[in-house]
Amino acid sequence: PQSAELPLRLTGNLNCHEPVGADDTTTLDKIIDSLTSIANAHRGDPNAAEISLKIGRVSECGIDDSMDKVGPKVLILGAGRVCRPAAEFLTSYQNIDQVHVVVASLYQKDAEETVDGIKNATAAQLDVSDTESLSNLVSQVDVVVSLLPASFHAAIARVCIELKKHLVTASYVDDSMSKLEQAAQGAGVTILCEMGLDPGIDHMLSMKMIDEAHALNGKIKAFTSFCGGLPSPAAANNPLAYKFSWSPAGAIRAGRNPAVYKFLGEIIDVDGSKLYESAKRLRLPELPAFALEHLPNRNSLMYGDLYGISKEASTVYRSTLRYEGFSEIMAILAKIGFFDAENHPLLQETDRPTYRIFLNDLLDVNNVSTSNTKVNGEETGGHDDELISRLMMLGHCKEKELAVKILKTIKFLGLHEETQIPKDCSSAFTVICQRMEQRMAYGHNEQDMVLLHHEVEVEYPDGRPTEKHQATLLEFGKTENGRPTTAMALTVGVPAAIGALVLLHSNHNTSHTDILHLHQKETCVNLSPSSVAALAPEQGPEERGDPASGTGDLHPCAGDLGSVGHQADRESGDLRMSGWDENLSSIYAAATEAVSK
Numbered sequence: 001p002q003s004a005e006l007p008l009r010l011t012g013n014l015n016c017h018e019p020v021g022a023d024d025t026t027t028l029d030k031i032i033d034s035l036t037s038i039a040n041a042h043r044g045d046p047n048a049a050e051i052s053l054k055i056g057r058v059s060e061c062g063i064d065d066s067m068d069k070v071g072p073k074v075l076i077l078g079a080g081r082v083c084r085p086a087a088e089f090l091t092s093y094q095n096i097d098q099v100h101v102v103v104a105s106l107y108q109k110d111a112e113e114t115v116d117g118i119k120n121a122t123a124a125q126l127d128v129s130d131t132e133s134l135s136n137l138v139s140q141v142d143v144v145v146s147l148l149p150a151s152f153h154a155a156i157a158r159v160c161i162e163l164k165k166h167l168v169t170a171s172y173v174d175d176s177m178s179k180l181e182q183a184a185q186g187a188g189v190t191i192l193c194e195m196g197l198d199p200g201i202d203h204m205l206s207m208k209m210i211d212e213a214h215a216l217n218g219k220i221k222a223f224t225s226f227c228g229g230l231p232s233p234a235a236a237n238n239p240l241a242y243k244f245s246w247s248p249a250g251a252i253r254a255g256r257n258p259a260v261y262k263f264l265g266e267i268i269d270v271d272g273s274k275l276y277e278s279a280k281r282l283r284l285p286e287l288p289a290f291a292l293e294h295l296p297n298r299n300s301l302m303y304g305d306l307y308g309i310s311k312e313a314s315t316v317y318r319s320t321l322r323y324e325g326f327s328e329i330m331a332i333l334a335k336i337g338f339f340d341a342e343n344h345p346l347l348q349e350t351d352r353p354t355y356r357i358f359l360n361d362l363l364d365v366n367n368v369s370t371s372n373t374k375v376n377g378e379e380t381g382g383h384d385d386e387l388i389s390r391l392m393m394l395g396h397c398k399e400k401e402l403a404v405k406i407l408k409t410i411k412f413l414g415l416h417e418e419t420q421i422p423k424d425c426s427s428a429f430t431v432i433c434q435r436m437e438q439r440m441a442y443g444h445n446e447q448d449m450v451l452l453h454h455e456v457e458v459e460y461p462d463g464r465p466t467e468k469h470q471a472t473l474l475e476f477g478k479t480e481n482g483r484p485t486t487a488m489a490l491t492v493g494v495p496a497a498i499g500a501l502v503l504l505h506s507n508h509n510t511s512h513t514d515i516l517h518l519h520q521k522e523t524c525v526n527l528s529p530s531s532v533a534a535l536a537p538e539q540g541p542e543e544r545g546d547p548a549s550g551t552g553d554l555h556p557c558a559g560d561l562g563s564v565g566h567q568a569d570r571e572s573g574d575l576r577m578s579g580w581d582e583n584l585s586s587i588y589a590a591a592t593e594a595v596s597k
Contacts, residue, residue, distance in 0.1 A: 071097040072504045075137060077128060077156065078147035079105035079114040081245065081486055082170070082196075085493035086145060086500075091120045093501055104128075104137060128152055131159065139163050143500045147493070153177055161187045168499040170196030170492050190506075195499040196492035197450060198227045205454050205471045210307055213458040213469070220309040221466060222457040226282065226294050228321025228450075229488045232476055233289070235446040238439070239409040240330070241323035245448065245486060248436040252339060252429070254320075255330060259296035262304065265314040270296055276334065279327035284453060286472060292451075293327055294319035321451055325405075332406050335396045337362045338432040347427065352420040356383075358431065359415050363390045383416070413439050447477035450487040 074090055076083055087101045101118070104126035105111040111123035128134050128148065138144055138159050145168045146156050153169050154176035160167040161183050173193045184191050194200055202225060210220055230236070231243045244251065259270040259278075270278045275295055282292040300318045304310030333339065346353045346361055353361075360366070365386055387410070388403045397403035410416055413435040425431045442448065452473040459466050475487040 071100055072143075073100045073102065073141040074143050074145060074500050074504070075141040076101060076103045076145045076147060077126070077152075079103050079107075079110040079123075080147060081489040082147050082493040082496070083114050083489075084118075085485060085490045086147065086497040087115060087118055087121050089494050089497040090500060091118055099501070099504070102137070102141065128156060131155075135159050135163060138165055141165065143168065143503045145169075145496050145500050147496065150174060154180065157184070157191055160191070161189050164189055166503040167191045168195050168496055168503065169193050170200060170496045172199055190503055192499045192503065195496045197452070197488065197495070200495050201473065201491065202227055202452055202454070205452070205473075206303075206307055209454060209456045209469050209471060210309060213456065216460065218458040218460045218467075219312045220456060221313060221459045222315035222455070223304075223307065223309060223313050223317070224315065224455045225318045226292075226321050226451070226453045227297075227319075228292075230321065230323060230449045230451065231442070232447040232449045235442065235448070236323055239405065239412050240326050240440065242326055243440050243442050243446070243448075244437060245442055245488075247433065248440070249429075249433045252330075252433065252436075255295070255327075256334075256339065257298055259298055259300070261296050261300035261317045262313070263315050263317060267301070268296075273334070276327040276331035279322070281324060282321070284472070286470075287451075287474070290451070291324040293322055293324045295322070295327060296320075315457075321453075328402070329406060329409050332391075332396050332402075333409070333432065335394075336391075338428045341427050341429040343426050344428055347421065347425055347431070352423065354420055355415050355417045355431075355435075358421060358428075359387075359410065362428065363387065363394070365390050387416075445479055445484075447479070447484075448486045448488060449477070450475045450491050 076086055083103055087103055090099045090101050093099055098120055101115070101121040102124050103111045103114050103121060104124040105114070106125070106127055108123060108125035111125065115121035115123050124137065126133055126137060134156070143166045144156065144160055146153055147170065148156070150169070150171035153171060154174075157167055157177060157180050161180065164187050166189055169192075171193065177191070177193065180191070194203060206223070206225065210223070213220060231241070235243060255275055256272045257275065258272040259275060261268050279293045279295045282294050284290060284292070297318045297320045300316050301310070303318060304313060304316040309316065344358075346358055365383075384407060387407055388400065391397045391403040391406055392400065397406060413432070415432075415435060421431060422434065425434055450473065452471075454471045456469045457466055458469060473491070475491055477484065477486040477488075477490075479485070
């Protein structure tokens, strides 16, 4: 029951199916005390209450039936947005017998909502910090897919190694995972990491292009990569042209990370405080409607080493995409002080300040100011003029046009309003995060978009002109039967599911046991769909109701982009992605190559 109160004496059955939060210590203590009283009071009484309580452990309702079924079984940890596309793809695959999927989440309700309507998928409640419960569930499946934050992966990997179960993640291989390599080898376990979009598809596309060039004795002169999760054009309807499907804090912090890359032989270091100011305009000839910009993404130099091109490439650059104008606004919000994470004196007071008072304090504006007047339905004059003047006087904006744009952003976010700031906001950073989360969330039926674009310049020893090869992935979110699926969820979840299928198929015919990275050559060579003809689904995606096609194709103009690696025009150097089924085969081939070698 959700109630914290339980009677001390019960008869009949008590079934606690509702989840209790792991941090709800008050309720948990009361439940434990009540159960202790019940047990002591009725010891030896055949009519005493029969109690079934699952808190912080696997809720077994429906799980036993699933585990009793014949066929391969996959456990997906985490029931977030990425999970459903993965579960749908796994259960729709026909070539390895029927795959049964168990989706486990801390909250049973989340898992149940995720598997709703998916045949051969079952929900489970699981606290992954409970090693005993985690081990119990892992022991009953063939492959584990962790879609939880990367900080959980090492602990999950240790359980998988102990039980000799393969593991797939969509996260980078960090130090904690690397340290498990010997243990994985000793246990005969494959841990397939970086099986998502970025990292994942980006690595495979990169290595395909690079390896094809090297196979023809070419040398990589320049490698550039652009990737971003964005609102679809129709949803980019605010001054920042950006929206969040989760807390903005992580994205804002990422915009403060330092970066380093190589450009025309020169090493360029970008201080984290200047990252937004380093953004540059980008136009893609194949997508002329998109006004984009790119920011350097952390350490690009390491990818020169990982991709094996550091000695030959004079340019190695990886970046994050945004719509043009985003970084300019974010840079000025940073200058105003909105990204300061230190406790602010005004926000420590019991008497809470309003957003306007706080904004005036950051800009050192006199709080006693004239009211605005409305012209053509818009407020002008008074406080607005004072803010514009202050933005320019402080040097945040050199031109009035930009100051007006910043003012519009401030007003859109409600940072000028005469309402009190909530008590849980203690810094300027928490104030801006709270406002962005409220004002920049996706609306009903609004969709996101994923855009990935690689460019590789290749030199050949025979003196022919330098070739420029491109690979572009464009994916939009969609809503079907009232259920939204984000582009990010699809492009992360489906590759992870493919990784699980590869490991299922290879359970009995591979000797590769290791921690695999998708930038490794053995992982990414030969992405041609023909290389996995024997592994390809028996039915086309339209026939099997796959989320990645039919009413859920990769690109709304299905098939208007060529398949990965199959249609490389050596004269134009054009390499495009499209035809989702062929793309999946290509990704599948990359992962298959890893475990088969």
